Amino acid sequence: MRSSPSLDYDVAIVGAGPAGAACALGLRHSGLRVALLDKAQFPRDKVCGDAIPGHALKALRQLDPTFADSLWQLRPMDAVRNSKLVAPNGANLVLEWKLPSFNSPRETFDDALLNLVRTHAPATAILENTGLKDLQIDADHVRLKPLQGPEITCGLVIGCDGANSVVGRKLLPEPRLARAHHCVGVRAYFENVAEAQSGTTEFFLTRDYLAGYCWLFPVGQGRYNVGLGMLAEVVAKHKVDLKETMTRLLATHPALAGRFASARQLGPIVGFGLPLGGGRTRPVSGERFLLCGDAASLIDPLQGHGIDTAIQSGILAATQALACFDKQDFSAAHIAQYDAQVAAKIGKKLAKSYRLMRFLSTKPWLVNAAVRLAKVPGVKPWVQKAIG
Numbered sequence: 001m002r003s004s005p006s007l008d009y010d011v012a013i014v015g016a017g018p019a020g021a022a023c024a025l026g027l028r029h030s031g032l033r034v035a036l037l038d039k040a041q042f043p044r045d046k047v048c049g050d051a052i053p054g055h056a057l058k059a060l061r062q063l064d065p066t067f068a069d070s071l072w073q074l075r076p077m078d079a080v081r082n083s084k085l086v087a088p089n090g091a092n093l094v095l096e097w098k099l100p101s102f103n104s105p106r107e108t109f110d111d112a113l114l115n116l117v118r119t120h121a122p123a124t125a126i127l128e129n130t131g132l133k134d135l136q137i138d139a140d141h142v143r144l145k146p147l148q149g150p151e152i153t154c155g156l157v158i159g160c161d162g163a164n165s166v167v168g169r170k171l172l173p174e175p176r177l178a179r180a181h182h183c184v185g186v187r188a189y190f191e192n193v194a195e196a197q198s199g200t201t202e203f204f205l206t207r208d209y210l211a212g213y214c215w216l217f218p219v220g221q222g223r224y225n226v227g228l229g230m231l232a233e234v235v236a237k238h239k240v241d242l243k244e245t246m247t248r249l250l251a252t253h254p255a256l257a258g259r260f261a262s263a264r265q266l267g268p269i270v271g272f273g274l275p276l277g278g279g280r281t282r283p284v285s286g287e288r289f290l291l292c293g294d295a296a297s298l299i300d301p302l303q304g305h306g307i308d309t310a311i312q313s314g315i316l317a318a319t320q321a322l323a324c325f326d327k328q329d330f331s332a333a334h335i336a337q338y339d340a341q342v343a344a345k346i347g348k349k350l351a352k353s354y355r356l357m358r359f360l361s362t363k364p365w366l367v368n369a370a371v372r373l374a375k376v377p378g379v380k381p382w383v384q385k386a387i388g
């Protein structure tokens with residue numbers, strides 16, 4: 001593998017969340033000089049539902065089985081056995097997922113992922129408190145301009161810097177927010193929620209807001225991540241105040257009212273954006289750069305999970321980075337192989353989810369009917385397959 005000694009690093013990964021950490025783990029045997037920079041100091045919080053999808057753990061297991069094994073030891077955490085889906089008419093359906101998964105606060109989970117990098121990729125330069133402000137692609141290298149400190153040069157930059165990616169914004173056309181492909185979510189932690197069970201994640205759909213849902217996820221030690229997510233288009237059209245709507249739903253939704261009467265809210269309701277995948281074909285790479293995870297808009301439009309696709313794309317980006325250094329080819333045409341991989345392994349499924357989300361978002365009766373039909377023996381697996 002040929003490295004470029006005149007540059008500070010061969011590869012700079014911007015963002016040390018799930019996508020960036022997975023990418024650094026994917027490069028652990030490469031011999032390349034890798035920097036993993038993040039604007040935050042870990043452990044840091046990230047607004048999320050804290051449900052770690054089974055596919056995220058499966059992808060890490062494929063890199064090294066001990067990675068997933070060690071994450072199962074995290075505390076706090078709650079192993080998920082099943083999910084309860086409450087339809088707009090109040091009927092409910094319990095689904096058992098095939099892949100083992102758990103919930104754990106992102107402050108804990110992301111720190112553990114970064115610790116895996118520290119342990120298994122010790123040559124990686126982890127630069128915390130290093131926010132990227134700007135970057136420039138030159139003929140034979142990339143120049144990164146941090147908010148503070150000197151410029152950093154590298155041969156290839158991998159943008160894993162989340163929903164408001166600086167790398168994506170600076171290097172890709174069409175930076176305008178597309179509300180039909182963006183969700184907004186809010187969440188708060190609670191304890192002492194009545195009738196909530198360890199091992200069961202709960203999803204609540206309402207007639208008014210079908211392009212989204214309210215959730216109640218146990219995250220261990222008697223705490224619950226409770227939130228509401230909705231398509232930005234719906235939020236804008238109906239001028240929804242998500243924080244106020246969430247508080248109101250907790251007090252009035254037939255399946256929730258009363259359950260929060262003695263609950264204690266731990267901290268404020270906070271929000272963040274979810275760039276959805278599956279709707280448009282937008283490049284996720286170019287000359288000397290690649291984008292992963294939220295920076296590449298890879299969140300599942302139906303369920304709102306993106307930790308799995310962040311990890312999967314981070315690993316695919318590591319493979320592409322190896323190919324670039326192997327062939328000494330950093331051209332957009334060569335790196336476009338990564339776009340093809342992302343489209344085939346992630347994009348296709350997201351496109352199906354997007355179509356289903358749009359289809360169901362105007363048909364509460366259909367959601368009610370699907371939940372009712374799922375009670376018929378033999379039909380439940382079909383419903384489960386459609387949801388993902």
Ligand SMILES: Cc1cc2nc3c(=O)[nH]c(=O)nc-3n(C[C@H](O)[C@H](O)[C@H](O)COP(=O)(O)OP(=O)(O)OC[C@H]3O[C@@H](n4cnc5c(N)ncnc54)[C@H](O)[C@@H]3O)c2cc1C
Pocket residue numbers: 014015016017018019020037038039040046047048049050051052053130131132133160161162163164165166184185186187227229271272273274292293294295299304305306307308310
């Ligand atoms: C309300 C809500 C609920 C969600 N619930 C779930 C869920 O339950 N399960 C699930 O799978 N997904 C969920 N998601 C989606 C999930 O949070 C993201 O898909 C996932 O975090 C993407 O990982 P990432 O590594 O791409 O980005 P991030 O996790 O956002 O990590 C990006 C990193 O980049 C750093 N960074 C940002 N800008 C810069 C910069 N300029 N310079 C340097 N560093 C920078 C940040 O500090 C951060 O550490 C939810 C999202 C929201 C908003």
